[in-house]
Amino acid sequence: MRLPLTFRTYRTLVSILEPAVLGLLYWRQRKGREDKTRLGERQGHPSRQRPKGHVIWVHGASIGETLSLLPVVERMTQRGLAVLVTSGTKTSAGLIARRLPPGAVHQFVPLDVPRYIRRFLDHWQPDLALIAESEIWPNTIMALSERDIPLVMVNGRMSDRSYQRWQKMPGIIKSLLERFALCLTQSAEDAERLARLGAPRVVVTGNIKFDAAPPPADPRVVAQLSGLIAGRPVWLAASTHQGEESAIIAVHRALAKRHPHLLTIIAPRHPHRGPEVAALAGQAGLQAGRRSQGMHPDRATDVYVIDTIGEMGLFYRLSPIVLMGGTLVPVGGHNPIEPAKLGAAILHGPHVHAAVEIYEALDRSRGALMVKDSNSLARAVSEMLGNAALTRDMARAAGDAVQALGGAVDRTMQSVEPFIVQAKLGARR
Incomplete structure (x- = not known):
C-alpha cells in the first residue's frame, strides 16, 4: 500500500526533528513525567529479553486503558502466548507492573520516531498488535503495516470531538484506518464513525472496562x-x-x-x-x-x-x-x-x-x-x-x-481468535 505524500512528509520531518524529540523526552524526565532509569525504552531500546515463541503486543496509553486490557492479557497468557504490554505514562507503568499475570512483561512504548519504532520491532518481533481505544500514531501504524504484522484496535472509540477533527483530514485518517486489520468498538456510534472515516472492518464488541476486575486491596x-x-x-x-x-x-x-x-x-x-x-x-x-x-x-x-x-x-x-x-x-x-x-x-x-x-x-x-x-x-x-x-x-x-454491561472481553477474544491462530501457525495475513 503506497504511502500518501502527507505520511512521507511526516516521517521525514519526525526523523529530522529527532534531536528535538529527544530533548522533549529529557525535559519530561526532569519534570518527573518519565522514569529516568527507563528512558531507553522510549527510544526503542529494550530492557528485557524477548520471550521465546509467539509474542502478542498489547498497548494502552495510560492507566485506564492499560488496566482495562488486563483481562485480555490474562486470556492470552492462559493460551500459552507471551504478551508484551506497553504504556506511555510513568504512573501506568508502576501500577501495571504489579498486576501483570505470569507470561506478560511491561515496557514503555517508544515515541513515534521511525528509528525508535524500528529498533523496538526488531527486538520484540510481535506476531499481533492490539492497541486500545484511539491511539493513532502514524509511524507506528505504518511500520506494523510494512512488516505485515496484523494490527487490531481493541475497545475502540471515536469521540465526537475527534470525529469532527478527522473529518477535516479525510485522506490521512482513511489511509491510517485502512491499515488496521480489524477495529473492535465500544459502541455502535463509535463503529459508525470509524466506518465513515474509512475503517474497512469494524465490529461492535462493547466496552471491556465493564469486565475488568476491581482493583485489589490488602x-x-x-x-x-x-x-x-x-x-x-x-x-x-x-x-x-x-x-x-x-x-x-x-x-x-x-x-x-x-x-x-x-x-x-x-x-x-x-x-x-x-x-x-x-x-x-x-x-x-x-x-x-x-x-x-x-x-x-x-x-x-x-x-x-x-x-x-x-x-x-x-x-x-x-x-x-x-x-x-x-x-x-x-x-x-x-x-x-x-x-x-x-x-x-x-x-x-x-x-x-x-x-x-x-x-x-x-x-x-x-x-x-x-x-x-x-x-x-x-x-x-x-x-x-x-x-x-x-x-x-x-x-x-x-x-x-x-x-x-459485561461480556465485551469474551466478544473481543472471539474476534481476535483468527489472528491468534495465524500467530500460532506462524502465518501472517
Whole structure:
C-alpha cells in the first residue's frame, strides 16, 4: 500500500526533528513525567529479553486503558502466548507492573520516531498488535503495516470531538484506518464513525472496562483504616483535576457543621499534585494529611490527600460515596466502573463526554447522580451522608448496571481468535 505524500512528509520531518524529540523526552524526565532509569525504552531500546515463541503486543496509553486490557492479557497468557504490554505514562507503568499475570512483561512504548519504532520491532518481533481505544500514531501504524504484522484496535472509540477533527483530514485518517486489520468498538456510534472515516472492518464488541476486575486491596490495611475512620461521615473525590479540588474543599467547609467529624478524601488524578491539593485545604483553614508522607487520618484530619499510586482499590472500599473527577471541569470524566463494582454510590459533574455510555447507564439505573456545581454537589453529598438507605440503594443499582454491561472481553477474544491462530501457525495475513 503506497504511502500518501502527507505520511512521507511526516516521517521525514519526525526523523529530522529527532534531536528535538529527544530533548522533549529529557525535559519530561526532569519534570518527573518519565522514569529516568527507563528512558531507553522510549527510544526503542529494550530492557528485557524477548520471550521465546509467539509474542502478542498489547498497548494502552495510560492507566485506564492499560488496566482495562488486563483481562485480555490474562486470556492470552492462559493460551500459552507471551504478551508484551506497553504504556506511555510513568504512573501506568508502576501500577501495571504489579498486576501483570505470569507470561506478560511491561515496557514503555517508544515515541513515534521511525528509528525508535524500528529498533523496538526488531527486538520484540510481535506476531499481533492490539492497541486500545484511539491511539493513532502514524509511524507506528505504518511500520506494523510494512512488516505485515496484523494490527487490531481493541475497545475502540471515536469521540465526537475527534470525529469532527478527522473529518477535516479525510485522506490521512482513511489511509491510517485502512491499515488496521480489524477495529473492535465500544459502541455502535463509535463503529459508525470509524466506518465513515474509512475503517474497512469494524465490529461492535462493547466496552471491556465493564469486565475488568476491581482493583485489589490488602484486607489488613482496609481493616486498619476502617478502624481509624469508624463512626465518621466519609466521602471520596477520585481522579480530580485542577479546578475541582477547590470546589470539593468548599463543599467540605459547607457541610462540616451539619456533619460533625466529616472526612473528605481527595485523590488527584496526578499524584504529584498532592502538595498543591493539601495547600489548598490549608488555605481554607482545614487540617490536611498526605498519604505519601505516611500520615493516617486521625480525628483532627479534615481532608486526606491520596497522592500515591495503586491504592484506589483501598479507598473505594472505605468510602460509600464517590465523586468522579474530570467531570466538574471539561476533562470528560474518568472511569466510574471500579467504585461501582466496589459498592460505592457515584456522583459526577456534567462533563462526561469521554465516557458517555457508562455514565448514562449509571444515571438511568439511579446508581449515579449528576451535579452541576459546588452548591448542588454539597446538597447531594449532604443528603447521601444523612440517608444511608438511599446511598446503599444507589450503590446496589450502580453495581447491577455495571454487571449488566459485561461480556465485551469474551466478544473481543472471539474476534481476535483468527489472528491468534495465524500467530500460532506462524502465518501472517
